[in-house]
Amino acid sequence: MRWGMVIDLRRCVGCQTCTIACKQEHGLPAGTQWRFVADCEVGEYPDVRRVFLPMQCMHCAEPPCVPVCPTGASRQRADGIVWVEYDACVGCGYCAVACPYDARHLVHEAGGYFAEPTPAERATARPERHGVMTKCTFCKERVDAGRSAGLVPGVDADATPVCAVACIAGAIVFGDLDDPTSRVRRLIDATNAAPLSPECGTQPSVYYMTADGPTRAAALPPPESVDEVMRYPLPRSSRSRAQTCVDRPAGTDEALVWLRALGG
């Protein structure tokens, strides 16, 4: 099992919802984003294009940040998730200069957005993260807790990283790269999804789908239900409302027609 992601650059609109969802989920202090959407301008005039590029830890299969760590605080799990044990980290920054994706963050003193910490900032303060390296964890706590509850990461929202759940465009797909039936594996196999900066030889677990190559629709069968279209069923608290919508046949058909037209 190796967790990974496919990000569809054609669908990303740069709304930064994933950025905010991640900040909220992990209580990140002001100025720290474990993920963000870069607004890139590529090409030469007049053929200039704008590309929104969601960036985060790539959870590389060959992570350069792990062997350089002098304390062993940077670790890689058997399922590929790269993480930092805060209690063991000295904050030397060696992993940060080893990571080609600028995915590691050192916060010496967590500042707030205002002169005094807000109630939310007080509630989410994580002093153990001060002075150590922090990074995207692929929401390993959610993934682990979800799996313990019998949920499937990448299928069930409660077991899936929040960035993928929150994405308004369905641009982020999470799942098991080693499972040939998972959505991420099928997307990678059927499209030209590729990792960033392959010249660094890190074998990232995050792939990016671009404008050329087979479309996403060709890789995946058309959705059969609203639930599948939504990819990540809503948490239980919201499900009853969504189910109400599914129970209305006319509305469902109409939604599917729209979504099929938009898909791929």
Added chain:
Amino acid sequence: MAELTAPGDRRAPLELIAGTPQTVWGMPAVVNFTLGGLGAGFYVAAAIAAAGGAPGTMSLAAWLAPVLVLGGFLAVAGEAGRPLRGLRVLRRVATSWMSRELWLGGAFAALALVAEALPAHGLRGLAAAAAIALVLAQGAMLARARAVAAWNVPVMPLVFAASAAVSGVGLFALVELTAGRPAGPELLGVTLATLVSGLLVWLAFLRASVDAAFVRATAPLRRGATAVELVVIGYAAPFALLALALVFPQWAAGPTALAASLAIAGQFRAKSALILAAGQRRPVTLATLTLPRRPA
């Protein structure tokens, strides 16, 4: 439909995020690398001189060199987020060059002090070997920093060794002159040879890779005011002064002292430029990104 890839080269991957300066390692890291090279180089120079029958500087080097190396460690500890956990850096000697650097620095300091207390060429030789290994480890540490193109080249340990030799011989010459010993042709010749080999290694480093990210990151070291400063202060001016001292031995002390000081200052400037100016992160690229051209 025409496709657009990298400007001017259809095969090159598109650069989506340009390289940005690394901000994690700053002046404390520069001080660590400079003092480490200076201390190690000084000790090795003094040990070689002592083995060659000129032990005058050895007793000073035995304590000053460890102080310089440990001072560098102290300086860089201030940059760490949790310096009080510093000893944990010793844990991953099997994979991390930073762990190895700390071990070698500690071993060097201990061996140098013990060798002075129990004079024996064997111990002194071991301390000198540890000093050389320390500067090689510092270079290897940078060479493993994959995100920074200018550092991530195999020649980096050699760059650090050459830098340590230049600054160490410079300090050795300075100490010899301060102690009132004349700058003989041997000292001047060795210092000149070290300067020339240091410059050759530096020039080789600047051509170590044709990778676009490396070429771009090291551009400030090859062109402009910084490049001139590095070559003039670090190599050309000391070389000229030492040549002057060789030609006019009766006035050798002043030019030699100035040359030695410039050589030390030049290596500090070189480390500073390497870490701060050339410390550019690699750009983020995507090889498969092709975008349709706008219709004419």
